[in-house]
Amino acid sequence: MSAKQPGAILVVDDNPDILIAARLLLKQHYQVVKTTDNPFDIEDMVRAHGIEVILLDMNFNRDAISGQEGFYWLKKIIQQDPSIVVLLMTAYGDIQLAVDAIKAGAADFIAKPWQNEQLLGAVAAAFAHAKDKQQLGKLTRQTQGLNQALTESSTGPAFDFLGQSAAMQQVFATIDKAAQSDANILITGESGTGKELAAHAIHRASLRAAQPMISLDMGAISDTLFESELFGHKKGAFTDAKSDKIGRFELASGGSLFLDELGNLPLQQQATLLAALQNRCVTPVGGTKAIEVDIRLICATNDNLQQAVNEGRFRQDLLYRINTVEIRLPPLRERSEDIPLLVNYYLTHFAHKYKRTLRIAEQDMAALCGYAWPGNVRELAHAIERAVILSDGDRLDISSVLGANSAVQSTPGKGPGDDYDTFDLEVLEQRAIRAALKHYQGNVSHAAKALGLTRGAMYRRLEKYGL
Template sequence: MKQAGSILVVDDNPDILVAVQLLLKQHYQTVVTTDNPFDIAKTLSEQQIEVILLDMNFNHDAISGQEGFYWLKKILAQDPSVVVVLMTAYGDIKLAVDAIKAGAADFIAKPWINEQLLGVIAAAFSHAKDKQQVGKLTRQTQGLNLALSGHKFDFLGQSSAMQQVFTTIEKAAKTDANILLTGESGTGKELAAHAIHLASNRSSQAFISVDMGAIAQNLFESELFGHKKGAFTDAKADRVGRFELAHGGSLFLDELGNLPISQQTTLLAALQNRQITPVGGTKTLAVDIRLICATNEHLPQAVLENRFRQDLLYRINTVEIRLPPLRERVDDIPLLAKYYLDHFSHKYKRQLSIAVEDMRSLCHYHWPGNVRELAHAIERAVILSDGDVLDIGSVVGQGATPVIGKNNVVKPSKLLTTRADNDDYHSFNLEKLEHSTVRSALKHHQGNVSQAAKALGLTRGAMYRRLEKYGL
């Protein structure tokens, strides 16, 4: 019975091709032959070839084997999954060793013994299946990373505060030390975790992210450790847990401070033993992961309040990295604003810029939601803005607090700030204040739009958008 498999034989001797084809066709379903090595690329592009039996010399009296090495290199460059066996009438040990080093799976001398050739070809097909399986697993890992991670923004910063963060990440990433990322919500802890993974020795493996606060208590072990079919009512098939998916790579546990004490105990046991047991299973699985955790909780305080295990805290924070809030890295706001503007302008097919005075306003805003708020605000503004200049009035959400001067005159460049002296600090609805301010400026300048816009620190385009917005 013929085995499934396709082989290409390349030799300039017609008698060799006939002899090989008669022999191999008895054992394999597809045997393709050619006397011209320039046909190889076309054949590989048109057919699924698993093994190539390649002559090493094609010119008359050629004995160096260099032609075979040349075509071997071309084949592997076009399709690395193909297994190549080289053959020559002038075989010796050195040539065989050089062929293996160059990427050949094996080497055979002519004339051959049929049983020997069949053994070499059988081994080549076995090797081909192994290479195909490795390629499949690599694609699965890449697909898994894409599915679980999705699009990630770049982890950016030029301020001194962020340079310190980058320096610490660079030092810690190259080790397998457990890392705890702390900081307010929206400061970029998941982006930092990705940066650590990409800078580590595990960067080619999976990065698996788990939001610990979003896992239902009754599904905690199933999510992390997996389960066997029939382990519980809805377990209709085996499931691989996040620990196993992250094997060889990095496991990111976000919002770890939200984890109940009972689940902390289970997690600690898995981290200490580096072993897991799927729910409903009996065999333990060894796991090799790089652990990265993140929280906006003050965990030492949670330990004092008996809300977080002290031994778990010791386990996860070999290195602690604090991500500064955006108000502590104001120098980064122009960089981040331009980055997100470019990204969302491309996404929504817009061409927008930020006026200088509006960028100044962005830098004066407090950004309680940090980088996440800035990104969402820029995206919203890109969608809502008319014309070719970003409408900053639609960027900052309702409730932002303006600065009112001593004579109750709005300072335009401070319109969006929340950082001010307490004597001048009052709470107003931003949209109502803007409406009133634009109307008053227009009245003061007797309807002259250009002068009113200049007084408010706005471009004419921005002024006209506000006139339309408020029906003035």
């Protein structure tokens, strides 16, 4: 006997002899064969067993010949899961009834008693149809999910990933080597060093470049929505699940999945993520069918994950899984020779954006090169944008860049409890934020907590001050 075909079929009929005959025949050919004489069981059995094909009787009341019960349950099945293929059965073969059944959504019409070869042929065709419907549904959900993901975030990085220093040339060389494999990559570095830009560079250089790169900020999703965002959910899975949603894993299948701020993930969610990575499949919330996924995982963090492992905040087995290759992005103070390149790049970019013609004086460039840039490339980009907006004439006025920052530089020996040369609250707030970021090595979440701010409030201040 040939091996059984994968697939799950449900036979629904009020005649026990029909159920026995169908089960004995079909179980020789298919892995999952379920039967019931009560159509009210259909919904639960579909959920429990991942049913793909249903053989449905058209009449459940004695002497009923109209087939209306079959039409009713056909409609209910299609509403529950449009990908299920339904074959309607009746002992009263009628051409018009068959036509009406197919118009209502049935794939075929089978008269009882059946010929075994005829039934097996119809069931085989139904399973093939089910696979086609599942694939079409997947493509439709992927298209909708990709459109939503691209609406929520930009289609790619706003800026180029630049650097000519020896440190950055080493980063570029590592990216070129690692990108050609499917190895999981962990990008580390202080806040603002360009980890998302590096992730996009990896994806563009990879063999998956023609497929999507899907991003998710792990620090921005709530505990309750974690599985829904990553794995998707089925309609009705929870209160606000008004329709099916495809998760980021499935959206990224064939391409790259970028998980930013991974160090913020709670331990329980770390275990869930690890299981998905190990099994290479996900199950949507409220669903029963596991979905195989093929992703290239890229993660980023400004946390010291090995220290987090030592402190019990991060799973060691997950760290092993995600950092086959680790790429550390150096802070801007360690590659100050890149500052002129970056200043000119952002000056050109923002001058074009705001329709300005500006140049930068040599002494101003020297001043910018002499600044420590604790907020790294992100701070520099925001600072140049602000200067372009506020400058008069054709010369870039960097007073808006170093005006408040110069006060910070002028008192390097002072700490948070020392006397300051100003009582300006914005300057003091900037100093506190910079000090917290420095103390926590650029970890925004830890700095925000120390300052008594939410992550959202912290990011608003980083944006406000160009940090």
